[in-house]
Amino acid sequence: MLPYFLDLNIDHINEALFQPVFSLLTIKFTSKEEFGTLTKKCVEVGIDIIKRNAKKHAEKLLLVLESFISKASGVSNIIFLGVLAPYLEGHKNLQVIEQRITELFKGDREGDQKAISKCMQDLMSFFKNPEQIVEQIFINIGTMK
Amino acid sequence: MATKALSSDIELKKSILTFNMKNFVKMNSKETIEKLCQFIKEEITPETAEPIFKMVLKASEELFD
Numbered sequence: 001m002l003p004y005f006l007d008l009n010i011d012h013i014n015e016a017l018f019q020p021v022f023s024l025l026t027i028k029f030t031s032k033e034e035f036g037t038l039t040k041k042c043v044e045v046g047i048d049i050i051k052r053n054a055k056k057h058a059e060k061l062l063l064v065l066e067s068f069i070s071k072a073s074g075v076s077n078i079i080f081l082g083v084l085a086p087y088l089e090g091h092k093n094l095q096v097i098e099q100r101i102t103e104l105f106k107g108d109r110e111g112d113q114k115a116i117s118k119c120m121q122d123l124m125s126f127f128k129n130p131e132q133i134v135e136q137i138f139i140n141i142g143t144m145k
Numbered sequence: 146m147a148t149k150a151l152s153s154d155i156e157l158k159k160s161i162l163t164f165n166m167k168n169f170v171k172m173n174s175k176e177t178i179e180k181l182c183q184f185i186k187e188e189i190t191p192e193t194a195e196p197i198f199k200m201v202l203k204a205s206e207e208l209f210d
Contacts, residue, residue: 001170001178002205008186012194020202028209 002029003041006049013049015057018064022046022080026068030076043076047083047122054087062088075112078104082123105137166204 025046030039061084068077082101088094124130170178
């Protein structure tokens, strides 16, 4: 119900709702691999909310998402930070976010990699040289045991 | 005019407070719940958005737990 409701009423999600909405999306609804479709829908709607609001409220979104880093067990929070990152040019926390996303790509949990692949298009805008990253991933696949 | 608007606002808040969304979701099919979401979309206004979102988020959290 939640992702469907949020998607339908996305126009009404304002600054005051970022905290309670992303709290549910990151800490609960995307916390376990077995949630499958629920995770996918929640990640999609979270990305939409960020894209609609990041131009005006990037700083507030960053504060909210960073507050869940230690509480969220899934990858959605890092994905959300990755989608937000292009709107934070020059921000002091950008380097830390870059590191987290790079770590995410190196992970080997199947569920995490599936979640990342589904929002790859949104995450790609985050990287300055995506071709080099793809090349590196293929090299790594070739050397995997 | 203002009194009428205020009274309808109070009525809405009352009905939101008494409506048990958690039970509604538990007792109804996916299609019916989607119809409710659709109905909310048609009726929601910037003034009523906050209590409605609070209700839905609270129900979602309770259902998850």
